[in-house]
Amino acid sequence: MTVSDEELARAKHISVEQVVRLREVRGATNETLDGLSEASVHYALRRLEYPDMPTARGMFRMEQERGDDGRVPAHALGSALEQLWASLAVARPAPVTAGVPTSRADARGRAGPSPTAGMSLAAWEWLGPGNIGGRTRGIVIDPDDPERMWAASAGGGVWHTEDGGGEWQPVDDFLGNLACACIAMDPARPATLYVGTGEGFSNGDALRGNGLFATTDTVTWTPLPATRTPDFAFVSRIAVSSTGEVLLVATNSGVFRCADPGRATWTPVLTGLPVADVKFDPADDARAVAGSMRDGEAWFSRDGGLTWVAAGRGPWSGRVELAYAAADSDVVYASVEMTNGEIWRSTDGGETYEPRKTLDPEGRAAAYLAEQGWYDNVLWAGDPTDADLLLAGGVDLWRSTDGGDRLAEISTWWDRGSVHADQHAVVSHPGYDGVTNRTVFFGNDGGVFKAADLAQVGTEAQPPFVHGWTELVNNYGATQFYAGAGSTTTGKIIGGAQDNGTLCFDPARGTEDWREIFGGDGGWCAADPGDEKVFYGEYVFLNIHRNTDGGTTDDTRGDRYISGQFLNPVTGEWDWKPVPFRIPDAKNRQALFIAPFVLDPNNPERLLAGGRSLWVTDDAKKRNTTTSGPSWRSVKPSAGSPISALAVAPGDSDVIWAGHTDGLVFRTTEGTAATPAWDRVGVTGTRRLEPRRYCTSLTAHPDDTDIVYAAFGGYETGNLWVTRDGGVEWTDLSATLPAVPVRALVLHPRRPRLLYCGTEVGLFASEDEGATWSPTNEGPTNCSVDDLFWMDETLVCVTHGRGMFRIDLSGVP
Structure with missing residues (x-):
C-alpha cells in the first residue's frame, strides 16, 4: 500500500x-x-530535535576522561589495570572488605573462567537486564558447533553462548579492556579468536581500546603486546585470511598487517586516514578490500594486503562499508554514508564501483542509513546461490534482491516484536546454503537477534515487520547504564541506559523482564522515598520526566516532561511552556548531554537540576499540563562551565554542593533562600582541592553537614577527595586507587566509616574512611561503575556495560 x-x-x-x-x-x-x-x-x-546523538554521547564520555591538560593518555585504561594487578601481586587484600568479596584476579588480571560473571556468586546478585542487551559490534560462530557463538559488546566485553543464544555468559570478567568493537575467528583454527577494542566510529560513549586480545582455546584470553600502541587505540575491524596466517586490522590510524604466527610484528600497510572496514576475499587470500571511516575512500589489494590501490569510484563521502558476494567474489558491494546511504557495486573485485539505484519499493530514495551511517552501517551479501541478494543495515535492516537497485525494510525500529534499532553486524549461520538453511544473525544496539529464514523474515505486506525475528538477548547483560534509583517499598528499580531509555526492574517479573518507561537515552534517576509510585528520569540535556504509576507504563506521548517541553495540540509540534514552568537551560541545551538532577533527601517535593545554572522546583509533583506544571527558578548563577554533580546534605536542605566540568566546587548554607549565596571551596586552605577536571560525583555525609566527598574524572591520580570542615581543607583519598575516573561514592547507611567507590575499572571498598582501598570486582568485575545507591542496606551497583548488581550488606557488623 x-x-x-x-x-x-x-x-x-x-x-x-x-x-x-x-x-x-x-x-x-x-x-x-x-x-x-x-x-x-x-x-x-x-x-x-536532537540530531547526532551518538556524537553527543561520545563527547560527554570523553569529557570525563580528560586530565588537567585536556588530554586522554594513550592506553590509559590498560595501564590503570596493570597498576591494579601489580598492586595485588605485592599485597593480597583480605577476602572480604566492608562486607563485599575482594577481587579474585591475580597479578596478570586473570581469574580463570567465570562462566556466570559473578551472577550466581554467593554475595553478589545480578539484576539484569537479561532481556535488553546492549550495543553489539561483532558476532562469530563455531563452524563445527553452530550453537556456540561469541559476541563483542561495546562496554561489557566478549560474551559466549553454548546453546545458540538461549543463555549468554561473559568469557572473561578480567579482560584487560571491555570496550570491544569487533571480533574475528581463524577459519583454519576455530578455537583461535581475536577481539579488537576501542570504538572509532565517533559515537558519543565510545571508549578507548587497548589493542587486540586473542585466545587459542576460547577460554584463556591474553593481550597482544605489540598492539598496545596509540595506533591500536580504536580497532574497527579484523580480517583473517582463510589459512589463518595473515591478519589485517582496520584502525583509526589505517590498516595494519601481521603474518607473524606469534602476532608480534605489525606493519602499517595503509596509512593517512582512519579505516572502518577491511575484508579478505573469501575465495582468494591475495585479494582484499578496505573502506574509510569518514573520507569516502575505498582501496583494494592484490597481494594479501601488502600494498593498496585506491578504487575507482564516484564522488563518495563519509564511512564506507564493504561486502564480498559469497556467490561471486568478483562482486563487491559498498554501503557509502553519503548522508542517507547509497549502494554501489563492483564487478571486478573492488577495483571500480558503479552506483545502484538505492530506491525504496515506491521509487523514493531509500534513506536506509538515516543520516547516521557513520555510526550504524552494515552490509551483507553472504548467499552462495545469489550474488544479487543483499542486506543493508542502518537504523533498520533492508533487503535487496536485485543488487541494491531497490531495497525494502524487513525490520521496524518502533515495534518490540522486531529487531532493535541501530545495526552493526550481520553474520551467516555456518551452514547457510541459501536453500535449506537461510539463518542469519544480527548485532545491534539491543544485543543479538536471529532470522531463521532470511527469505521469509519481515515479509508482511505492511509494517510492523515482526515476522520471523527471534531475540537472543537471554542474560546477555551488556546494558550500558548511566544511573539508577529504587523504591525500598516495592523493590522496583529504574535505570537510565544508553540508547535503551529509562528502564524499570520489577522483582515480581525478574531479571528477564525489564520494561521501558521512557525511550531514547536515559540518564540520572530518582525515586520518591515516600511515594512508591513516583520515579524521575531524564532524556538528554536535562529534559526531566516524571512517572507516577510505579514504573508500570511507557510514555509514548512524551507528556511526562516536567522540565517544560510539551506537544502543542494546535500545531502538532513540540513547544516550550512559559517561564517559570520550564528549565531554560534544557530549552537552550546549556546542560550536559546527561545532566545531574537530585531529589532533596529532606523534601520529596523539591527537585534540583544542574545546567549552566542550578534550577530548583518546590512542587515537583504538581499536576503537569500543556500550560503549567512544576515551577522552576535559578538558585545559582552560571559559573562558566556546566554543573556536573550535585549533593544536598541529609537533614539540612540549606546545605547544597555543586560541582562543575572544570573541577570547580561550590557550597551554600542557605539553599532554600530565594537567592542563596555561594562560596567556591577548596581554594583558601593549606590543603586545597587540586583537580581542574570533570567533577563526576559529590557525596554528602549522612550525619555531618561539613563532610562531603568529591570525585573527579581523568586518568590521573587524585580523583577522590574529602573535606571535614565545610570545604576549607581537603584530603586526597586516592593513594591506593588506580589512576582512573572515579564516578560514584556511597557510605554505608549504618556504618559511615565504610566507603564504596565506583570507578572506570570496577568497585572498590574501604573500611577506614577511604585511607586504603581494596578491589571488590567479583560482581561488577572491572566494568565501569557509573552509579551506586542504597535500598535500605542493600547496595545497588550500576554499570556501563554489565547491567546492574546488588549485594546485601545488612550483615556488616
Missing part, C-alpha cells in the same frame, strides 16, 4: 516537511511511519 507524503501528513496531523524529515532521519518508508500511532509519530518528531 503506497502512502503519499500528503496522505501521511494528514493522517498523523503533521506537516509534509515533517514527514520528509522523519523518513530521512529515522531511515524509514512512509508505509512504516503510517504504522506508527499518532502519539509515537510525535515522539519520533521530538527526537528529531
Whole structure:
C-alpha cells in the first residue's frame, strides 16, 4: 500500500516537511511511519530535535576522561589495570572488605573462567537486564558447533553462548579492556579468536581500546603486546585470511598487517586516514578490500594486503562499508554514508564501483542509513546461490534482491516484536546454503537477534515487520547504564541506559523482564522515598520526566516532561511552556548531554537540576499540563562551565554542593533562600582541592553537614577527595586507587566509616574512611561503575556495560 507524503501528513496531523524529515532521519518508508500511532509519530518528531546523538554521547564520555591538560593518555585504561594487578601481586587484600568479596584476579588480571560473571556468586546478585542487551559490534560462530557463538559488546566485553543464544555468559570478567568493537575467528583454527577494542566510529560513549586480545582455546584470553600502541587505540575491524596466517586490522590510524604466527610484528600497510572496514576475499587470500571511516575512500589489494590501490569510484563521502558476494567474489558491494546511504557495486573485485539505484519499493530514495551511517552501517551479501541478494543495515535492516537497485525494510525500529534499532553486524549461520538453511544473525544496539529464514523474515505486506525475528538477548547483560534509583517499598528499580531509555526492574517479573518507561537515552534517576509510585528520569540535556504509576507504563506521548517541553495540540509540534514552568537551560541545551538532577533527601517535593545554572522546583509533583506544571527558578548563577554533580546534605536542605566540568566546587548554607549565596571551596586552605577536571560525583555525609566527598574524572591520580570542615581543607583519598575516573561514592547507611567507590575499572571498598582501598570486582568485575545507591542496606551497583548488581550488606557488623 503506497502512502503519499500528503496522505501521511494528514493522517498523523503533521506537516509534509515533517514527514520528509522523519523518513530521512529515522531511515524509514512512509508505509512504516503510517504504522506508527499518532502519539509515537510525535515522539519520533521530538527526537528529531536532537540530531547526532551518538556524537553527543561520545563527547560527554570523553569529557570525563580528560586530565588537567585536556588530554586522554594513550592506553590509559590498560595501564590503570596493570597498576591494579601489580598492586595485588605485592599485597593480597583480605577476602572480604566492608562486607563485599575482594577481587579474585591475580597479578596478570586473570581469574580463570567465570562462566556466570559473578551472577550466581554467593554475595553478589545480578539484576539484569537479561532481556535488553546492549550495543553489539561483532558476532562469530563455531563452524563445527553452530550453537556456540561469541559476541563483542561495546562496554561489557566478549560474551559466549553454548546453546545458540538461549543463555549468554561473559568469557572473561578480567579482560584487560571491555570496550570491544569487533571480533574475528581463524577459519583454519576455530578455537583461535581475536577481539579488537576501542570504538572509532565517533559515537558519543565510545571508549578507548587497548589493542587486540586473542585466545587459542576460547577460554584463556591474553593481550597482544605489540598492539598496545596509540595506533591500536580504536580497532574497527579484523580480517583473517582463510589459512589463518595473515591478519589485517582496520584502525583509526589505517590498516595494519601481521603474518607473524606469534602476532608480534605489525606493519602499517595503509596509512593517512582512519579505516572502518577491511575484508579478505573469501575465495582468494591475495585479494582484499578496505573502506574509510569518514573520507569516502575505498582501496583494494592484490597481494594479501601488502600494498593498496585506491578504487575507482564516484564522488563518495563519509564511512564506507564493504561486502564480498559469497556467490561471486568478483562482486563487491559498498554501503557509502553519503548522508542517507547509497549502494554501489563492483564487478571486478573492488577495483571500480558503479552506483545502484538505492530506491525504496515506491521509487523514493531509500534513506536506509538515516543520516547516521557513520555510526550504524552494515552490509551483507553472504548467499552462495545469489550474488544479487543483499542486506543493508542502518537504523533498520533492508533487503535487496536485485543488487541494491531497490531495497525494502524487513525490520521496524518502533515495534518490540522486531529487531532493535541501530545495526552493526550481520553474520551467516555456518551452514547457510541459501536453500535449506537461510539463518542469519544480527548485532545491534539491543544485543543479538536471529532470522531463521532470511527469505521469509519481515515479509508482511505492511509494517510492523515482526515476522520471523527471534531475540537472543537471554542474560546477555551488556546494558550500558548511566544511573539508577529504587523504591525500598516495592523493590522496583529504574535505570537510565544508553540508547535503551529509562528502564524499570520489577522483582515480581525478574531479571528477564525489564520494561521501558521512557525511550531514547536515559540518564540520572530518582525515586520518591515516600511515594512508591513516583520515579524521575531524564532524556538528554536535562529534559526531566516524571512517572507516577510505579514504573508500570511507557510514555509514548512524551507528556511526562516536567522540565517544560510539551506537544502543542494546535500545531502538532513540540513547544516550550512559559517561564517559570520550564528549565531554560534544557530549552537552550546549556546542560550536559546527561545532566545531574537530585531529589532533596529532606523534601520529596523539591527537585534540583544542574545546567549552566542550578534550577530548583518546590512542587515537583504538581499536576503537569500543556500550560503549567512544576515551577522552576535559578538558585545559582552560571559559573562558566556546566554543573556536573550535585549533593544536598541529609537533614539540612540549606546545605547544597555543586560541582562543575572544570573541577570547580561550590557550597551554600542557605539553599532554600530565594537567592542563596555561594562560596567556591577548596581554594583558601593549606590543603586545597587540586583537580581542574570533570567533577563526576559529590557525596554528602549522612550525619555531618561539613563532610562531603568529591570525585573527579581523568586518568590521573587524585580523583577522590574529602573535606571535614565545610570545604576549607581537603584530603586526597586516592593513594591506593588506580589512576582512573572515579564516578560514584556511597557510605554505608549504618556504618559511615565504610566507603564504596565506583570507578572506570570496577568497585572498590574501604573500611577506614577511604585511607586504603581494596578491589571488590567479583560482581561488577572491572566494568565501569557509573552509579551506586542504597535500598535500605542493600547496595545497588550500576554499570556501563554489565547491567546492574546488588549485594546485601545488612550483615556488616
